[in-house]
Amino acid sequence: MQPPDRRDHDRADKRQVGSEVRDEAASLQARYGGLEPELVIELCVDRLFAEEIAVVSSFGSQSAVLLHMISEIDPTLPVQFLDTGKHFSATHDYRNSLIDLLGLKDICIVEPDPALLGAADPVGILFVQDADKCCGVRKVEPMARAIAPYRAWMTGRKRYQSETRAALPVFEAVGERVRINPLALWSAQDVDIYRHVHSLPDHPLTAKGYQSIGCQPCTRPVKDGGTDRDGRWAGLEKTECGIHMSGFSQAIEIATQKGSG
Numbered sequence: 001m002q003p004p005d006r007r008d009h010d011r012a013d014k015r016q017v018g019s020e021v022r023d024e025a026a027s028l029q030a031r032y033g034g035l036e037p038e039l040v041i042e043l044c045v046d047r048l049f050a051e052e053i054a055v056v057s058s059f060g061s062q063s064a065v066l067l068h069m070i071s072e073i074d075p076t077l078p079v080q081f082l083d084t085g086k087h088f089s090a091t092h093d094y095r096n097s098l099i100d101l102l103g104l105k106d107i108c109i110v111e112p113d114p115a116l117l118g119a120a121d122p123v124g125i126l127f128v129q130d131a132d133k134c135c136g137v138r139k140v141e142p143m144a145r146a147i148a149p150y151r152a153w154m155t156g157r158k159r160y161q162s163e164t165r166a167a168l169p170v171f172e173a174v175g176e177r178v179r180i181n182p183l184a185l186w187s188a189q190d191v192d193i194y195r196h197v198h199s200l201p202d203h204p205l206t207a208k209g210y211q212s213i214g215c216q217p218c219t220r221p222v223k224d225g226g227t228d229r230d231g232r233w234a235g236l237e238k239t240e241c242g243i244h245m246s247g248f249s250q251a252i253e254i255a256t257q258k259g260s261g
């Protein structure tokens with residue numbers, strides 16, 4: 001009989017951890033999934049994942065709400081901003097002004113790996129030929145690298161933004177980690193009221209009809225009656241960049257192995 005391969009043990013360990021994290025996320029969802037966003041953030045930052053959690057922000061049109069809550073609870077929490085190299089210059093300006101306004105202390109700029117980017121997109125037009133591959137090298141790989149050191153991370157996603165987010169939980173398992181969406185249950189009106197009450201500035205492109213703002217080549221204004229994300233990858237089947245999809249957990253594991261190798 002052949003001795004078990006070390007890799008078989010590793011795979012079994014990962015399945016075990018993945019199963020435990022799924023149970024943990026389901027339990028957190030059942031206990032705390034109905035709490036107000038500020039309470040969810042406080043609970044995660046102070047107790048559930050203290051020192052093991054970050055927040056991911058695109059500094060897009062609705063990012064100010066989650067970032068304001070973070071700034072009130074713990075302005076030293078690491079904020080990961082993915083700089084794809086294809087953002088609107090207005091997003092950079094908005095990011096800088098929000099950081100100053102909110103007093104956020106730990107902004108991490110995450111960029112694509114230069115070697116991978118140079119090989120995959122040497123002249124910067126991969127988004128035309130293969131948007132999934134472009135998102136893979138400009139978004140998925142760098143964000144997986146940024147998330148790998150943490151046990152949990154928060155996003156600003158909300159159910160109302162698109163059909164693909166309609167069942168979004170507050171707590172969800174992503175491989176061996178927990179992703180938290182404190183605003184998942186909020187409506188567009190809730191977001192607007194919060195922004196108004198706290199006098200939060202709009203992203204400069206909001207006034208031009210942009211509702212969900214990502215990379216410049218793949219973002220369009222939304223026509224009246226459209227959902228927030230209708231302006232992303234308009235004309236393509238694509239609705240998400242990959243950092244919110246199932247394959248992201250595998251990307252994190254690859255980044256973790258590289259980081260510890």
Ligand code: SF4
Nearest residue numbers: 127134135138215218
């Ligand atoms: S959103 Fe567009 S430009 Fe940005 S990484 Fe994806 S395909 Fe590339």
